[in-house]
Amino acid sequence: MFDLLARAWPLLDAAIPVTILLGLSAFILGSSLGMLIALARLSAIAPLRWLGFAYVSVFRGTPLLVQLLLVYFGLPRYGIALDPIPASIVALTLFSAAYLSENFRAGIAAVDSGQWEAARSLGMGYWRAMRRVILPQGLRIAVPPVGSRLIALMKDTSLASTITVVEMTRVAEEVGATTFRYMEMFLIVGILYWLINQTLTLIQSAVEMRLSRHFR
Numbered sequence: 001m002f003d004l005l006a007r008a009w010p011l012l013d014a015a016i017p018v019t020i021l022l023g024l025s026a027f028i029l030g031s032s033l034g035m036l037i038a039l040a041r042l043s044a045i046a047p048l049r050w051l052g053f054a055y056v057s058v059f060r061g062t063p064l065l066v067q068l069l070l071v072y073f074g075l076p077r078y079g080i081a082l083d084p085i086p087a088s089i090v091a092l093t094l095f096s097a098a099y100l101s102e103n104f105r106a107g108i109a110a111v112d113s114g115q116w117e118a119a120r121s122l123g124m125g126y127w128r129a130m131r132r133v134i135l136p137q138g139l140r141i142a143v144p145p146v147g148s149r150l151i152a153l154m155k156d157t158s159l160a161s162t163i164t165v166v167e168m169t170r171v172a173e174e175v176g177a178t179t180f181r182y183m184e185m186f187l188i189v190g191i192l193y194w195l196i197n198q199t200l201t202l203i204q205s206a207v208e209m210r211l212s213r214h215f216r
Contacts, residue, residue, distance in 0.1 A: 001184050004175070008185065011171045016192065018085070019167040023154035026092030030153070031146070033093065034100030039130075041105055052101070059098035065159050067091045072163040088160040096153050103149060107142030108134060140211045147204035151197045158193075168192055 005012075040052035059067070071094075072087040082090065111134050119129035161170035172189040176182035 001188065004179065004181055004184050005188055007179070008171060008175045008188065011166075011175065012168065012189075012192070015166055015168045015171045016196075018165065019154070019157050020196065022085070022088055022092060022157040022160055022165070022167065023150070025089045026096050026157075027150050027153055029089070029093040030096030030100050033097035035104050037097060037101035038104035038108065041101065042108060056098045056101060059095055060102075064091065064095045064156055065162065067095055068159055068163055084160070084163050084165045087163060088157070088165050092153065092156060092160075095156070096149065099149050100146060103142045103145040104138065106145070107140075108138035110141045111137045143204070143208055143211060147200070147207070150204075151200050154197055154200065155193060 037052045037055055040048040041056070043049055043052075068088065068091040071091040072082065072084065075082065075087075115133055115137065116129060119133045124132065157167055158169035160167055161173060164170070168189045172182075172185045176185040179185070
């Protein structure tokens with residue numbers, strides 16, 4: 001296996017940063033969009049709630065692979081042609097935003113209603129209370145599921161190989177095809193995914209511990 005790793009390493013050395021770029025970019029952008037969707041679903045304005053619900057329903061109810069193919073192969077029909085990496089980031093962002101919005105919404109909803117009352121008693125309006133009181137507590141509650149979503153998203157980047165993005169899974173397919181050592185090659189890539197996700201798990205645990213100490 002080590003000889004195969006040495007043979008594949010020049011390709012993997014370029015593919016690993018692509019995998020991490022896809023995952024982190026989609027997570028950051030998806031978190032921003034997901035927060036907006038979460039706030040829309042919690043809004044007192046009915047059309048915003050319906051729009052947020054429709055978004056979550058569509059993107060959670062359809063496969064990520066189909067969404068990737070629609071963005072990469074479907075949008076050019078309407079004059080929007082994206083390269084493989086931007087197309088992957090767009091699809092992963094839209095997909096992750098639906099799940100992250102539910103994580104954020106659950107965290108905000110879990111904040112005790114007394115916090116709202118306390119904020120209003122201090123003369124805070126809705127948005128000021130949300131920004132200074134509710135969101136900090138809601139985000140702390142949402143850290144575990146949000147961290148899990150990042151780890152899941154990092155694994156979802158493997159689907160980008162279907163639209164020719166040269167990330168780790170694509171390298172495994174190419175090297176496996178030339179050496180016929182598919183089992184070993186995919187095992188190597190599986191270990192690399194595991195190492196990346198274990199690192200993210202440790203970072204998540206550190207963030208949770210820090211937030212727990214801060215809010216004691």
